[in-house]
Amino acid sequence: MFLNPYSHKEPFSMSELIKRVPAAFAQNASQDVSHKYNFISTEQVINALNEGGFHPYYAMQGRSRKEGKELVAKHVVKFRKEGTQLIRGDLIPEIVLSTSHDGTSAFRLDFGIHRVICSNGLVAPSSFAVSRSVRHKGYNDGDIIDAAFEVLSNCPDVEKNVTEMNKLILTEREREVFAEASLLLKYNDDDIEETLKENFSPTPSLLLVNRRRGDSGKDLFSTFNVIQENLIKGGQLFFGKDKSGFKVKKTTRPVKSVIEDLKLNKALWTLANKMLEIRS
Template sequence: MGYNFSRFTRGIAPGSRIFAADGEPLSNDMLRAAVPSIFATEAHESRSARFAPVPTVTVLDGLRAEGFEPFSAVQARTRAEGFEPFSAVQARTRVEGKAEFTKHMVRLRHRSLTNTTGDSFEIVLVNANDGTSAYQMIPGFFRFVCENGLMTGETFSEVKVRHSGNAIGEVIEGAYRVLEDAPLVAEQVASWKAITLQDGERLALAESAHILRFPKADQDGEAPAPVQPEALLRPRRSADRATDLWTAFNVVQENTLKGGLTGRVRNAEGRLQRRTTREVAGIDQNRSLNRALWLLTQRMAELKSA
């Protein structure tokens, strides 16, 4: 599953994300049309002289020379004139003129790592030249059957590079450090595929994910969640009816992040109303949920193997 980075249809301003078609990597022209903040070569005027911008396009060109290719990208929404943001949790710029410098995310795969099992290791890049983010590289995994991107938990390498000094060289070096974890991530995925879950265990996974996604639901004065935990277990395709841990994780992750699930809740007058879950479109919230779900699944695997 996974750069569900997935991470991004509903509530995203037009031209703010792009996915590769037919398995072909994205060119700079394609990226420029959809995610212009990748091409910022200077820092936003609000930054001090000590702030060293890290042009993402320069890093991408360097990574391409090393065999990495971009396959999806998204940038945070901006508070455009006359436009009300879709949700308070979405990443967005808050300062006028930051649209060309705002936070963005790019998912890359190394040419040697796209395999025949329907999964591929990825490197997830996050950057911003408006002061809202250091350069970050996180291990990821892409599951082709559902065209969704995962991010691993904190047990694998994560690289952060500050906007100072030789940042570009450090970023490219960091990408290789993250790439070194590819065999370990693949090994963990294989182990999850070998673990069978009972119905109660799958429900426990969904209940935990439900709390992560709707932490304030049912608290005093808060609206109930649009759906119950069981809804997160609904497979979206026949291939996802398997009972192994890897499949269960992917189903829960996709339903948690992509949204589109419909349920019924009682309003203040006690009447039932239909509600639909929204996609987690904000870069930061998507990343946090993605990694928390990976860690949750890792703990489930440890309990099953004990």
């Protein structure tokens, strides 16, 4: 069962986190890793961040097709610092912790923003806001807390960036180009080529359909929010024909993969910033 990864009013308890990210509470690494691998449970990291005033409001883990790999799968937990001020009144700064226990990932911390109105969280990529990796080898609780505060220190820069996006009004063609590029971020060339053969391809214009009046603006940040929400949540209706030529209804798929969610958010944020850079 897919659980809503967000808790809006209060942090997740440990029992709630166990349901959503059991991999965070694994007691051993994957059997495939080297004997030199230093296993550190994500639970220890969560406890350390809690003691540092960071509390979990989001939890999601990837699905593993291999039996017995569920407890080493990629997982993400997002934290909010006690007393952190909102950005513009509807954006909440977050610390995004991601890792796995298969020997492929360190503990990675990125700067994120949760938009209250649409329940989506964006992740600013390392090229924009500072990211920090804390390796399992030589790990200590102080390092992870220091890394969280360092990442969070980028909040003023992100707020300035959001303000500049709000001021930049896009032409209709620019909004269409943004949507066209964004569609390719989610559906790769092979997907689109195959869906075009069956007339199943969602169009870029579908991404520009806002879900609420407050998102009807033509500025860059509003356009980004509309496209990001549509790509992440999916569920948009479009029509096409199946292989037999019969007309059918289809809906765009939501993003439920941890890796896809992180990559897509970072790519969209990078794209929006490049558009801002070109127009500035």
